[in-house]
Amino acid sequence: xxxxxxxxxxxxxxxxxxxxxxxxxxxxxxxxxxxxxxxxxxxxxxxxxxxxxxxxxxxxxxxxxxxxxxxxxxxxxxxxxxxxxxxxxxxxxxxxxxxxxxxxxxxxxxxxxxxxxxxxxxxxxxxxxxxxxxxxxxxxxxxxxxxxxxxxxxxxxxxxxxxxxxxxxxxxxxxxxxxxxxxxxxxxxxxxxxxxxxxxxxxxxxxxxxxxxxxxxxxxxxxxxxxx
Amino acid sequence: xxxxxxxxxxxxxxxxxxxxxxxxxxxxxxxxxxxxxxxxxxxxxxxxxxxxxxxxxxxxxxxxxxxxxxxxxxxxxxxxxxxxxxxxxxxxxxxxxxxxxxxxxxxxxxxxxxxxxxxxxxxxxxxxxxxxxxxxxxxxxxxxxxxxxxxxxxxxxxxxxxxxxxxxxxxxxxx
Numbered sequence: 389x390x391x392x393x394x395x396x397x398x399x400x401x402x403x404x405x406x407x408x409x410x411x412x413x414x415x416x417x418x419x420x421x422x423x424x425x426x427x428x429x430x431x432x433x434x435x436x437x438x439x440x441x442x443x444x445x446x447x448x449x450x451x452x453x454x455x456x457x458x459x460x461x462x463x464x465x466x467x468x469x470x471x472x473x474x475x476x477x478x479x480x481x482x483x484x485x486x487x488x489x490x491x492x493x494x495x496x497x498x499x500x501x502x503x504x505x506x507x508x509x510x511x512x513x514x515x516x517x518x519x520x521x522x523x524x525x526x527x528x529x530x531x532x533x534x535x536x537x538x539x540x541x542x543x544x545x546x547x548x549x550x551x552x553x554x555x556x557x558x559x560x561x562x563x564x565x566x567x568x569x570x571x572x573x574x575x576x577x578x579x580x581x582x583x584x585x586x587x588x589x590x591x592x593x594x595x596x597x598x599x600x601x602x603x604x605x606x607x608x609x610x611x612x613x614x615x616x
Numbered sequence: 617x618x619x620x621x622x623x624x625x626x627x628x629x630x631x632x633x634x635x636x637x638x639x640x641x642x643x644x645x646x647x648x649x650x651x652x653x654x655x656x657x658x659x660x661x662x663x664x665x666x667x668x669x670x671x672x673x674x675x676x677x678x679x680x681x682x683x684x685x686x687x688x689x690x691x692x693x694x695x696x697x698x699x700x701x702x703x704x705x706x707x708x709x710x711x712x713x714x715x716x717x718x719x720x721x722x723x724x725x726x727x728x729x730x731x732x733x734x735x736x737x738x739x740x741x742x743x744x745x746x747x748x749x750x751x752x753x754x755x756x757x758x759x760x761x762x763x764x765x766x767x768x769x770x771x772x773x774x775x776x777x778x779x780x781x782x783x784x785x786x787x788x789x790x791x
Contacts, residue, residue, distance in 0.1 A: 442692050519671075520664050524763060527671060551688065552671035582688035590692055 423466065423473020431467070431569040432477045435487035435576055438494035441584035448597050450492050451505030455481040455532075458512045467517045467568060471561060474568055480516035484532060487580045502539075507596060510535040517572060519552075526555035526568055528575035534583065538596040545592040551579025644780070646700040647693055648683040649740070650674050653706040653733065661711055661761065668762050672769035673704070680773045682780070698741035704776075706735030706749075714757035728754040731764055737776060747779035 423429065457464055457480065464481075468474035476483070488511070492498040499505035512533045519529035530551045537544035555571030558564040583589060650673045652666055670689075677686045683702065687693065693701050710732040718727025735749040753768045 519667065520762070524766065527668060527762075529667070529671070552667070552674065554671055554675035578688055582691060585691045586688075587690050587692050 423469060423475075425465070425473075425475040429473055429565070430475045430477050431565055431572075433483050433569060433572050433576060435490055435580060436573060437577075439491040439577065439581045439584050441491060441495045441497060442590060444497075444590075444593050444597075446597070447497060448506035448593060449499035449504060450497055450507050450509055451499040451502050452485055452488055452492075452509045452511065453502065455485045455511040455513055457481050458514050459516065464516065467572070471564065474565060476517075481511075481513055483576065484511060484513055484516065484530070484579075487576055488583070491580055491584055505539065507593065508537045508539050510537065516576075518568065525557050526571045528553035528555060528568075528571035530572070530575045530579035532579065532583075536589070536592045536596060541596075543596050545595060547583065547586065547588040547592050549579050549583035549586060549588075551575045551577065551582055553578060644700075645683040645702050646697045647685045647687050647740075648677055648702040648704060649687050649689060649691065649693075650677065650704045651689050651706075653708055653735075655708045656710070659708050659711045660713075661708065665761055665765060666708075669765040669769060672766050673772060676769045676773040680777055682773065682777055693740060699739065701740035702746070703738050703740050704735055705738070706733055706772075708733045714755075716757045719757050725754060727757055729757050729759070729761070729764055730754050731768055733768060733772070735772060735776075737780070746783055747776065749775045749779060751775060 459480075464479060465476045466473060467476060488509070489498060502508060512535075513531075514533065515529050515531040517529070519527040528551075532549055534547045534549070535544050536547055551574075553571050553574035555567045555574070558567045650670060652670045655661060655666065674686050674688075677683065708731065710730070712730040714729035715727035720727075731753045733751050735751070737746045737749070738744060739746055749772060751768060751771050753764060753771055755764045755767060
């Protein structure tokens with residue numbers, strides 16, 4: 389009986405010792421597995437060719453006040469955790485702002501500053517990067533919502549935009565990085581186009597821009613920023 | 617003397633065939649807008665499935681070269697292009713999860729995941745229904761549902777291409 393309890397106590401002690409040892413070995417490996425940004429696993433995502441927006445009559449001047457990250461992602465620059473990780477070289481908010489500014493500027497729709505703008509845009513970014521795909525290919529997804537505001541009247545309207553892209557799969561790490569980069573760029577281009585050529589923006593501009601002279605009825609629609 | 621002549625004939629024939637094929641493959645429509653499919657009551661699929669299927673459908677439409685440009689949901693189209701533009705809407709009507717046990721024990725397609733969806737292809741300008749599609753996809757239950765989305769998108773575009781080309785042929789025949 390005593391012998392039995394002695395054995396039990398020894399085995400319990402050994403079990404505790406083993407688990408402590410396992411924890412001790414597991415903890416450093418977990419931290420070492422966490423991918424870190426290096427030049428060789430960092431990609432630069434850019435819009436590339438500017439998107440031609442739809443025609444507005446009369447054409448307002450836009451100003452992008454700010455882009456806020458609403459994705460809830462603690463590591464927005466980490467695109468992919470597997471295979472040593474894959475990082476963006478800039479914050480997604482900066483990339484989206486650049487993309488919109490580049491396209492608006494190319495179409496001469498970007499105001500010089502906030503004071504001279506007819507409509508001010510506040511962008512809320514919900515998703516930027518890869519979505520959960522089939523694991524056979526890469527699913528690029530960019531999704532944001534924009535509050536279009538007339539600074540003179542205070543009226544605002546929400547415009548949603550989303551872009552998707554399916555990228556080719558790859559086995560080699562270099563090819564994988566290239567494919568992911570192309571995939572996200574394509575999704576960014578798609579989202580920018582969806583925003584600038586969307587009927588929602590057309591309606592918002594028509595409502596807010598006419599609102600100055602004609603309809604104060606729309607003025608009641610001062611919307612709150614979107615939240616997820 | 618004979619060999620170069622035969623070779624020349626073969627090359628001419630091949631060139632002729634390739635140009636004829638290229639002529640046939642030129643897209644008949646300018647734009648296509650695929651909308652997110654809705655799910656019927658009782659269909660238990662993750663919300664990301666519909667999003668992924670939408671992306672796959674657009675990707676397959678681009679690959680199929682059915683139209684010049686595949687536009688995003690809610691994008692404006694020039695009035696001049698509207699008669700040559702398509703809008704694709706659809707509903708996922710049925711989804712069965714399948715059974716790994718049945719699939720392993722019985723085989724021959726038993727216990728496979730099953731997905732049924734209906735789609736309507738309408739002309740943008742007058743909302744005329746150009747074709748109605750019914751797609752039924754079955755995949756191994758061990759596979760991810762996104763793989764099923766990929767298969768369904770491929771099948772959908774294949775059916776669409778077939779239906780639209782048949783429709784175009786009958787229109788040509790009437791005129």
